[in-house]
Amino acid sequence: MTTIKKDEKNNLYWFKISLGTDPTTGKRRQTTRRGFKKKADAEKAYNDLKNQYYNGVLVYNKSTKLKEFIAEYLKWYKTQVRSTTYENRVSSINKNIIAIWGEYKIEQITPIAIQKWQHELLSNKLNQNYVRSLHISLSQILERAITLDIIKTNPAKKAGNVKRKKVEVEFWTEAELRLILETMDKTNLIQYFGYIIIKFLFYTGLRFSEMQALQWTDFYEINKSISISKDLDYKNQNNWVFDDLKNKSSYRSIILDDDTFYMLLEWKNFQKTLFNVKEDSFIFSYDNGIPTNKYFPMNTIIRHAKKANIKRIKTHALRHSHASFLISLDINIIAIAKRLGHTDVQEVLKTYGHLYPQHQFDVVENINNHIKNSKKIKRGQLKVKTFQ
Template sequence: MASIYKRGKTWTANVFVLVGGKRTRRTKSGFGTKTEANKWAVNIENQKMQNELIVQNKVFVTSFEEWYLVFKEPQLETATKQWYKRTLSLLTQKWGDRLITDISSSDFQKLINEYGDNHVKSSVSHIKNITSAFVRYAVDEDLIKKDFTRNVNTHSVVKSKDKELKFLEVDEMYRLIERVKNNEAVTSRMIYTSILSGLRFSEVAGLTAKDFNFANNTINVNKSWQIHDQKFKETKTKTSNRTISMPETYMQIAKKWKMGKEFAFESELGTPPSDNAANKQLKRLLEKDDSKIITFHGLRHTHASYLLSKDISIQYVSERLGHSDMNITLSTYAHLLDKKRSEETNKALSFLDNVN
């Protein structure tokens, strides 16, 4: 039988259940009225009668942390780990010691709404998706019966930064190449390498002298350097392991570089410069020519955009970039391809007009 009583200004309900043959108490407090407390108790009694009662009722954030440490942390990169830790911190702040069965869809929607008042939509989506992944696990493990995140919507009032794909125009690219190709700064050499190869920053940083094949004019990409972890790791995807053909002019210049014992691009600290250092150098160089300011990753977009503008096939560009799927390349550079398609349409119609 249930026990319902008033404590201060709120009501508390107790229901006794059997766990492992022992009688234990399920309690919930904070109800505004006796009717609400009684409704909760009746629901627990019904679950007990139908053998649907969750008896391993843990604190939500405790279960979330256990799940993260066992199933997620060993497989994640540092940047992704930070999102899981940020999510755990937010859940702990909002829900504290609340039990996993006491969280409802409205509770989660309120949390998402409050977080969205001060964060961009992409950040809100990270929090929602990570929490949803845990809740689906909790349902599979019979920790809860329903996925309370399923009907929750992302909410944000903070405008996201402009996500327009930023890359250099051809004349800007040429000027940058002239700036870096004979520049002895390690960051300049990294910029020069990226703009002619399309490599990600972590891939450029992970190159060693052995990865340069001067006989065949190729660079072998087989690992990446993770700045935060300060260690080599596998490339982003299996298709990121690739051998890239490089211009002979670049290879002749690179052949003269003094490379480090462990890294091709080695700073005075014995490790590659940080992405922050590379971005600062890139900005300085671009400002000298009044060129558009882009990030180091924008060099990769510049490389791909230039090749696509020269009628290089999308399949080859995708392979050169190391994308796991050509659809990624298509979606990333869709606006460029649409522009190219429009030019091709006009060209085709011009030819067809001559037939008539």
């Protein structure tokens, strides 16, 4: 029977509820909630806790091992993010959080212990920004524990994260792209397909998974554009599904330059000689409509960068190459952000700010000219007042 009590000193309601037996310690688990102005509010909170417990949410406390809580956390986390994000995050959590913290009780994860964990990861030569991302994952897990009233404070937040290490992005110039393309034999199917993909990514800036998901229904000949409305979660040629895009800004339509547009038209005609092309067929497919293998562009880059005697870059760096190309053309930064599907211009500046050196000089020159002109005006005004 529910017992809602009233504290006569402050005229507020409170209750104590039993939530079964802790699976780790075998002890009876109870929690107390206070500060309700109305009895009905206290009753509602009591019933909500009881329902959550029977739904399997509140079976843990601060004495529970972290690995047991993470197992529950991941069930919830999977409902919050894209499948690709979930899979990537689970892998790092298993390797660098559960493997190290798994046997610890939640209450044993203290700020000083987290600081020691950071130092150990760094001493093992893990990338500093990767360690930073692991800390964020751990903090999110512990934040969820706070939400579920398992702990009161987040020790990861108290410990603080490691400093972000600025890494300059790698990219190709347009001249380097041309050197790469010149090494490809367009009479060879595999090399021709590689030519299409590398050139397309350079001149559109799409994420590779966005490109993978493109179908001919996303290609509009009337206004020479493509619509980016989905991602592809690719495991292998027999296991792939469409996925949501990274964020709202990722849903966009971009206009193709004439050269890229006509390249796709030529590819579509050639593709028809390979298999029965339908409106919903993948644009980037040469094997009976099967989507592009995610390793294909990287293998193409490795092979032909060596032939062209230029630096090798990652597939994602073609997106950076597009951004740097637009910056070199002095394209408006807002237009660049929208074309890349960034949330705002700050993302562009954070990633590509170092590519704007001349713009920095232009800003300073404009400020200097403004100040000089302002001083001239003031001197003129002072002279007028003197003569008066």
